[in-house]
Amino acid sequence: MVFAPRERYALSTKDVLSWIFDDVKYDPDKPVYIDAANAERSISSREARAIVRQLAAGFDAAGVKAGDCVCVHAFNDIYYPLIVLGIIAVGGVFTGTNPAYTEHELKHALTTAAAKWLISEPEILDPLHKAARSLNIADSRIWIFNPLPNQQVPRGWKSWKALLEQGEKDWIRFDDLDTARATIAMRLFSSGTTGLPKAVDVSHYNVTAQHDLIWGRHVANTSFEDIHLFPLPMFHAAIAFRAHTSTLKEGEKTYIMRRFDLEQFLANVERYQVTCLGVVPTMALNIIKSPHSRKYSMKSVRWCMCGAAPLRPETQAQLQKLLREDCPVTQVWGMTESSCSATRFEYPEKDTTGSIGRLIPNLEMKLVDDDGNDLGEVYNVRGEMCLRGPTIVPGYYNNPSANAQSFDADGFYHTGDIGYCDATTKLWYIVDRKKELIKVRGFQVAPPEIEGILLDHPDIVDCAVIGVQHLVDSGEPLEAPRAYVVRREGCTERDLDEEAVKNYIKPKLARYKWLDGGVRFVNLIPRSANGKILKNVLRDEARKESAGRRPSKL
Numbered sequence: 162m163v164f165a166p167r168e169r170y171a172l173s174t175k176d177v178l179s180w181i182f183d184d185v186k187y188d189p190d191k192p193v194y195i196d197a198a199n200a201e202r203s204i205s206s207r208e209a210r211a212i213v214r215q216l217a218a219g220f221d222a223a224g225v226k227a228g229d230c231v232c233v234h235a236f237n238d239i240y241y242p243l244i245v246l247g248i249i250a251v252g253g254v255f256t257g258t259n260p261a262y263t264e265h266e267l268k269h270a271l272t273t274a275a276a277k278w279l280i281s282e283p284e285i286l287d288p289l290h291k292a293a294r295s296l297n298i299a300d301s302r303i304w305i306f307n308p309l310p311n312q313q314v315p316r317g318w319k320s321w322k323a324l325l326e327q328g329e330k331d332w333i334r335f336d337d338l339d340t341a342r343a344t345i346a347m348r349l350f351s352s353g354t355t356g357l358p359k360a361v362d363v364s365h366y367n368v369t370a371q372h373d374l375i376w377g378r379h380v381a382n383t384s385f386e387d388i389h390l391f392p393l394p395m396f397h398a399a400i401a402f403r404a405h406t407s408t409l410k411e412g413e414k415t416y417i418m419r420r421f422d423l424e425q426f427l428a429n430v431e432r433y434q435v436t437c438l439g440v441v442p443t444m445a446l447n448i449i450k451s452p453h454s455r456k457y458s459m460k461s462v463r464w465c466m467c468g469a470a471p472l473r474p475e476t477q478a479q480l481q482k483l484l485r486e487d488c489p490v491t492q493v494w495g496m497t498e499s500s501c502s503a504t505r506f507e508y509p510e511k512d513t514t515g516s517i518g519r520l521i522p523n524l525e526m527k528l529v530d531d532d533g534n535d536l537g538e539v540y541n542v543r544g545e546m547c548l549r550g551p552t553i554v555p556g557y558y559n560n561p562s563a564n565a566q567s568f569d570a571d572g573f574y575h576t577g578d579i580g581y582c583d584a585t586t587k588l589w590y591i592v593d594r595k596k597e598l599i600k601v602r603g604f605q606v607a608p609p610e611i612e613g614i615l616l617d618h619p620d621i622v623d624c625a626v627i628g629v630q631h632l633v634d635s636g637e638p639l640e641a642p643r644a645y646v647v648r649r650e651g652c653t654e655r656d657l658d659e660e661a662v663k664n665y666i667k668p669k670l671a672r673y674k675w676l677d678g679g680v681r682f683v684n685l686i687p688r689s690a691n692g693k694i695l696k697n698v699l700r701d702e703a704r705k706e707s708a709g710r711r712p713s714k715l
Contacts, residue, residue: 162537163549164526164582167519172551173369174341177406178250178332180369182210187412194239194408197390197416197429204239209246209409212325216247217332219324225278227252227333230348232276233306233396234258234267234289236419240308241395242405244280244321249346249365250332253278255405256348256360257396259690260285260420267292274348274360274558279303283315341366348558349398351497360558361398361497368406370551371500374521376407382508385463387413390435392421392444398497399441399469399691413437423447427457434461438484441469441692442476443623449479450622459483464508468493468501469691471591473613474515492517494591498567498574499524500552504589516588517580524550526589527573528581540584545595547573597696599628600640601673608696611642611676614669620657623647623686625694629678629703643678645699647686654682 173180185206192203204212225231231248233255235241248255256274258267260282267289270276279298281289283305293303304321305314314320335341346365350358380387389408393400408415416433418426427448429435440448445467448454462484467477472492481490491506494517506518520526528536528544536544549572556564567575579592592598592607599606608626615624629643648657659680666676687698 162527162535164520164528164538166522166524166550168522170374170522172366172373172523174338174366175336175369176332176334176341176344177346177365177368178213178246179334179336181246181406181409182206182213185412191412191414193412193415194242195414195416196239197418197425197433200416200433202239204243206409206412209243211329212240212243213246213250214329214331215325215327216243217250218327218330220247220251220253220278221330222327223278223324225251225253228254228345229278230254230256230274230276231278231280232256232258232271232274234260234262234279234281234285235306235396236260236282237391237395237404237417238306238308238419239417240306241417242408244306245347245395245401245405246409247324251330252333252344254345254348254362256350257394257401258289259394259396262288264288264291264295268295270350270358271296271298273350273358277302280306280321282306283312283318286315286318338366341369342555345555347401349396349401349497351557359560359563362555362558363497363500364555367500367552367554368402370523371402371502372407372410374523374552375502375505376403376411378522379508380411380413383464385436387411388433388436388461389413389415390418390426390429390433390438391415392418392426393439393441394420394690397690398501400439402501403439423451424453424456427451427453427459430459430462431457436461436463438462438465440465440467440480442467442472443688443692445472445476445480446616446623448483449476454483460485463488465490466493466505467491468495470693471609472515473609473616474513475613475617477515478513494518494578494589496576498554498576499548500554503548503552512588514588514590516583516586516590519588521552524548524552525573529575533569533575540582540587543579543581543592545575546578546580546589547575549573594696597627599626599642601628601642602639604673606642606674608642611644611666611670611674614666615644615646615662618657618662618665620649620652621646621662622649625686625696625699626676627678627696627699627703630707631678641677642674643703644676644680645683645686646680647683 189207190205194204196202231253245255258270305318306321345362347363395404489511491512493502493505495502504518527547577595611626625645628640631641662680663676687695
């Protein structure tokens with residue numbers, strides 16, 4: 162038995178470009194993408210269409226073939242989405258990499274995604290070039306992305322603008338379900354919370370379904386103008402669908418930040434009277450705790466969504482107080498493998514319970530136990546959440562073992578998240594990651610519960626909890642919670658030490674949830690680009706410490 166969707170809708174089977182450009186329902190000359198740092202830089206739908214066709218001609222002339230993977234290594238810019246669409250237009254597959262990546266990380270990404278062509282900003286070219294050389298990717302297959310006026314093309318390299326000099330070429334068109342499902346548009350990376358990131362193949366059908374089942378319905382439900390601000394990195398699944406396709410599909414005014422800066426972000430919300438915000442928990446916490454949130458007004462915001470990791474109800478309520486009085490602050494749940502969102506609330510629904518909402522239309526859910534047995538359509542029972550539907554990706558690229566582990570014979574993707582559906586409200590709640598639950602003497606401990614309490618401490622600005630092995634009095638090794646803690650600026654060991662943290666927890670939690678695994682103070686908590694805690698990194702640190710090796714400095 163599965164949890165069936167409340168609604169089902171007919172979906173497009175067109176290619177992404179035809180779906181975006183063939184039936185534009187707004188003024189094609191109005192600015193859609195706008196540079197938040199310089200609002201005079203903007204792109205309309207009509208301009209975007211022409212540039213995408215020019216890029217298709219340029220990529221074709223360069224030798225990019227259908228199925229070739231093209232990597233974009235860049236910070237956010239109004240032209241970034243057009244590069245992505247140009248790649249897709251010629252039949253290529255877009256992949257993006259983190260501008261902060263080292264040569265080692267880039268080599269893994271390029272290898273995993275099978276990238277054959279590269280586009281890089283000049284400032285971050287060096288590590289990418291070294292990685293490319295080690296993989297025998299010729300310099301002739303690398304373009305410099307220099308969209309800003311002050312960006313120079315290094316001597317001996319060619320600008321991406323050369324791609325615009327080959328005339329125009331129509332994109333590869335189709336309108337067929339099998340083709341839409343089989344044709345890959347993007348190769349995005351999983352968050353890497355349980356190991357090295359895997360390359361996730363995203364089809365044309367996934368891209369269009371994600372919008373039609375979520376964002377298209379959101380726009381239809383709102384009576385105000387959607388004005389967006391995008392500070393999250395465009396290479397990541399958390400924003401890729403909104404940034405590269407949905408914005409042009411709906412024609413929403415969207416301001417692009419090159420990268421996230423808290424004060425600049427808040428200033429932009431006020432300056433451009435932003436009405437719709439997407440945040441991750443770390444952003445929400447930083448906004449709440451920053452004095453800048455009292456310097457700039459966020460009262461224009463009429464709808465706010467948080468994803469990537471659980472947001473505590475208390476944090477949710479604190480953030481809401483900074484926004485328009487009737488602004489809903491709700492959570493969304495999803496992952497790269499579900500083309501981003503799988504559950505959400507419909508505007509103008511509100512929530513104060515920490516729920517992730519309900520299944521999006523057309524998506525099915527089943528719960529399984531630790532052995533993979535179907536629990537049936539049961540309420541208030543925890544299990545691993547498994548998904549099936551049009552937004553679930555075909556699988557991981559060139560990774561049959563990961564596909565076998567993650568996708569079952571019935572086509573369900575096993576998310577690794579533990580959750581339940583409330584019997585009364587039919588709302589879903591996340592408990593934890595399957596691999597992150599801590600077993601203490603047979604009791605299950607969910608790290609977010611401890612993390613939430615720690616974040617209430619005025620001297621703690623960030624934290625993460627993992628399970629580690631420690632010796633009890635009998636000499637037997639048992640698993641116990643350990644906290645990694647970031648003190649607030651100016652706070653010293655004299656103000657907050659290990660015993661103080663442990664004692665803060667004790668009166669608030671049952672004995673088996675105490676921090677018997679210890680407390681470690683760090684400069685930062687390792688996170689993925691979209692804010693998820695990389696607990697595998699912390700586990701590696703703990704293993705090094707246990708083995709007597711010096712852990713790296715976080």
